[in-house]
Amino acid sequence: MHVAVLGAGYAGVSLVQQLESSLPDETELTLVDERDIHLVQHLLHRLIRKPHLEERITIPIDDLLTRAQFRQARVTGVDPDAGRVELSDGELSYDVGAVCLGAQTAFYGLPGVTEHATPLKRVEHARQIRTGFEAVQTEGGRAVVCGAGLSGIQVAGELAELAREAETNPSVVLLEQKSDIAPSFPAQFQDAVREELLDRGVEIRTDTSVSGADEAALELGADRLAYDQLIWTGGLTGQDALGDRPQVRATLRYGDRTFAVGDAARVIDADGNQTPATAQTAVRQASVAATNIERLSRHQEKSEGFEPQLKRYRYRPLGWLVSVGDGSVAQVGPSVVRGRAAEALKTTVGAGYLTSVGAVRDAAQYVRGEFSGSD
Numbered sequence: 001m002h003v004a005v006l007g008a009g010y011a012g013v014s015l016v017q018q019l020e021s022s023l024p025d026e027t028e029l030t031l032v033d034e035r036d037i038h039l040v041q042h043l044l045h046r047l048i049r050k051p052h053l054e055e056r057i058t059i060p061i062d063d064l065l066t067r068a069q070f071r072q073a074r075v076t077g078v079d080p081d082a083g084r085v086e087l088s089d090g091e092l093s094y095d096v097g098a099v100c101l102g103a104q105t106a107f108y109g110l111p112g113v114t115e116h117a118t119p120l121k122r123v124e125h126a127r128q129i130r131t132g133f134e135a136v137q138t139e140g141g142r143a144v145v146c147g148a149g150l151s152g153i154q155v156a157g158e159l160a161e162l163a164r165e166a167e168t169n170p171s172v173v174l175l176e177q178k179s180d181i182a183p184s185f186p187a188q189f190q191d192a193v194r195e196e197l198l199d200r201g202v203e204i205r206t207d208t209s210v211s212g213a214d215e216a217a218l219e220l221g222a223d224r225l226a227y228d229q230l231i232w233t234g235g236l237t238g239q240d241a242l243g244d245r246p247q248v249r250a251t252l253r254y255g256d257r258t259f260a261v262g263d264a265a266r267v268i269d270a271d272g273n274q275t276p277a278t279a280q281t282a283v284r285q286a287s288v289a290a291t292n293i294e295r296l297s298r299h300q301e302k303s304e305g306f307e308p309q310l311k312r313y314r315y316r317p318l319g320w321l322v323s324v325g326d327g328s329v330a331q332v333g334p335s336v337v338r339g340r341a342a343e344a345l346k347t348t349v350g351a352g353y354l355t356s357v358g359a360v361r362d363a364a365q366y367v368r369g370e371f372s373g374s375d
Ligand SMILES: Cc1cc2nc3c(=O)[nH]c(=O)nc-3n(C[C@H](O)[C@H](O)[C@H](O)COP(=O)(O)OP(=O)(O)OC[C@H]3O[C@@H](n4cnc5c(N)ncnc54)[C@H](O)[C@@H]3O)c2cc1C
Pocket: 006, 007, 008, 009, 010, 011, 012, 032, 033, 034, 035, 037, 038, 039, 041, 042, 043, 044, 045, 073, 074, 075, 076, 100, 101, 102, 103, 120, 121, 150, 151, 154, 239, 241, 261, 262, 263, 264, 277, 278, 279, 280, 281, 282, 321, 322, 323
């Protein structure tokens, strides 16, 4: 029996770690990723202002595994019914598997945007954004962040804080197509985040659609908005290996032998609702996938007649946390918390995640790095 997990982000690492303890020792377990580090992506925006945190939020994948084999290769195609994967360096077959490849930034084919904007999905992007913003600060220019979801809000917050620390006065503009920032979040949370951004001098423009870009300006329908730096956090699309993000139901079943977990899929939960693409949903879906992979592989091994009943994922939001520069906003139940209490919570959640995947030393260092505020 061979179980394969494709992608070593939140979903893939959480899933493999659970399978390492739940599957019998004889079951071969393989984790594939094109990179050899696990990126704690929900803290990536922090690197724009605090590049020293890079070593805390990039963890060698081998350090996170006890018995699974790690194969570093790019996935270029998946046949979820046959259990076959095309890789940059060959092929891989599995009896039961999971696609946890995350998503990539969607540019929606808007002319000029891919060429001129920097997304934020990788460490290299954070470095590029930091360097680009240095020039914007020197010249008192304008940085425009397009898309006011969790990543866009946090990027705008980091840029504004960076300018405040350097005592420069560039303009940071956050654009959103919908009528609110953090569009899918509760109104109270949106209001608190808006205030944190405005307090830091971020200019917010909602109901603003981008139709294209050239090297100097964004096209906003009939209007133009000049920029010196353009950052695009406007949405998600599927990885090239999968085409569009596949839609899966609450069992996370994506094919005869395959499950899809985390940002890689559009997951409809047991109540029929589409779940948001976040770290917390990826980790919780991974638990459901671990149970289902174990049931399906046991069934395949025994060649039983009827397929086992599969567990279903139900979305239960645990609350929300967003950082805006050195400030944070947390929604816990019906209450919105700001200031030091929310900041401490944000740091604890980052450290809690690192601890949960086993990077204990890094978790402690991360907490120190965040509280000392050192650069
Ligand atoms: C700046 C920013 C801030 C965020 N803030 C928050 C937040 O505050 N709270 C929150 O809950 N969420 C936040 N998110 C969202 C969160 O990071 C994602 O929802 C989460 O990373 C999804 O986990 P995943 O495992 O599905 O995918 P990922 O973490 O993206 O992992 C996918 C893995 O697959 C690998 N991979 C991809 N394609 C291939 C391929 N073709 N071949 C081989 N390997 C491949 C990648 O290298 C990666 O290791 C934020 C995201 C960003 C970018």
